Amino acid sequence: MTPATPLLPPAHWRDFLALTKPRVMTLVVFTGLCGMLAAPVGVHPVIGFTAILCIALGAGAAGALNQWYESDIDAVMRRTQKRPLPDGRMDRQAALHFGVGLGAFSVLFMGVAVNIVAAAILTVSILFYVLVYTVWLKRRTPQNIVIGGAAGAFPPLIGWAAATGDIALLPVLLFLFVFLWTPPHFWALALFMKSDYAAAGVPMLPVVSGERTTRTQIGLYTIPMAAVAILPWPLGLTGGIYGIAAVLLTGLFALLAVRVAKRTTHADDAMKPEKALFKYSIVYLFVMFGALVVDRWFA
Amino acid sequence: MSLPDPDLIRSRQRGRARVMALLLGAFVILVFAISIAKIRAGVPH
Numbered sequence: 409m410t411p412a413t414p415l416l417p418p419a420h421w422r423d424f425l426a427l428t429k430p431r432v433m434t435l436v437v438f439t440g441l442c443g444m445l446a447a448p449v450g451v452h453p454v455i456g457f458t459a460i461l462c463i464a465l466g467a468g469a470a471g472a473l474n475q476w477y478e479s480d481i482d483a484v485m486r487r488t489q490k491r492p493l494p495d496g497r498m499d500r501q502a503a504l505h506f507g508v509g510l511g512a513f514s515v516l517f518m519g520v521a522v523n524i525v526a527a528a529i530l531t532v533s534i535l536f537y538v539l540v541y542t543v544w545l546k547r548r549t550p551q552n553i554v555i556g557g558a559a560g561a562f563p564p565l566i567g568w569a570a571a572t573g574d575i576a577l578l579p580v581l582l583f584l585f586v587f588l589w590t591p592p593h594f595w596a597l598a599l600f601m602k603s604d605y606a607a608a609g610v611p612m613l614p615v616v617s618g619e620r621t622t623r624t625q626i627g628l629y630t631i632p633m634a635a636v637a638i639l640p641w642p643l644g645l646t647g648g649i650y651g652i653a654a655v656l657l658t659g660l661f662a663l664l665a666v667r668v669a670k671r672t673t674h675a676d677d678a679m680k681p682e683k684a685l686f687k688y689s690i691v692y693l694f695v696m697f698g699a700l701v702v703d704r705w706f707a
Numbered sequence: 708m709s710l711p712d713p714d715l716i717r718s719r720q721r722g723r724a725r726v727m728a729l730l731l732g733a734f735v736i737l738v739f740a741i742s743i744a745k746i747r748a749g750v751p752h
Contacts, residue, residue, distance in 0.1 A: 417712070454741055455741065
């Protein structure tokens with residue numbers, strides 16, 4: 409008998425829910441839903457609900473497997489040390505089984521109830537987040553969230569594929585938009601959480617290359633992001649409602665990004681511009697996708 | 708090393724069983740609704 413394994417009571421069901429990262433899931437579900445509603449064909453409400461449910465379960469599975477793999481990092485970061493695994497409220501094997509089971513269920517259910525294309529993209533997104541981002545990139549390179557950001561960009565593509573069974577230019581642009589939005593969003597967070605990432609040994613850009621480089625990169629990535637955000641309008645893929653919203657909202661994003669890019673951190677810095685960019689970037693993504701759906705309704 | 712409190716174990720098991728029962732019930736209803744939707748749409752499964 410090995411005395412190393414601590415005896416834990418069965419985890420509370422709320423801890424399994426926490427393992428799915430519900431807050432991250434809301435953004436994933438929302439962009440997936442908007443991708444579906446932006447599609448040119450209607451989808452039966454029950455099938456649409458099932459597709460969104462599968463996207464949520466797939467995202468939850470990816471989140472659970474991420475927490476299973478990263479429990480050592482989570483234990484040393486203030487932001488994450490109260491999660492079920494680092495806090496000792498759940499054993500690792502339960503988390504692994506839950507993540508694998510939920511992921512397999514979400515993909516199979518999507519394939520059977522919705523369509524194979526959506527199930528295939530959902531599979532790629534889960535594997536990308538777990539294997540490419542979590543296992544491969546996150547601890548190895550400061551480009552982790554640049555390439556790994558693709559995992560979070562799949563939901564609009566899945567939503568569109570769930571409705572049409574196909575992929576078109578607009579969902580590809582939505583994918584690119586979320587992909588290019590991810591670096592400025594995460595690097596703004598990394599700037600004011602730098603010490604946490606450094607303590608955990610995660611090679612985020614501010615830790616590895618310094619704040620100056622990170623600020624410059626935030627500014628540089630905002631340029632293609634802004635172009636892709638507005639592009640559907642001049643291409644005739646959306647109407648004026650989306651176009652005007654995209655120009656105004658992206659303009660504000662660019663202003664906040666430039667403010668962060670031009671700054672230099674000083675002693676006792678509260679990092680307000682960085683926090684403002686991070687918070688706005690979340691609202692920005694929600695409103696941009698919301699504007700897309702409203703635009704479609706009026707088209 | 709002390710064993711976890713049996714009452715805590717029972718209460719956790721009860722809570723998880725209830726949530727599982729609710730989820731399985733919801734799953735059955737959803738599968739039924741999907742079947743009806745596909746039959747009405749003329750999809751062969």
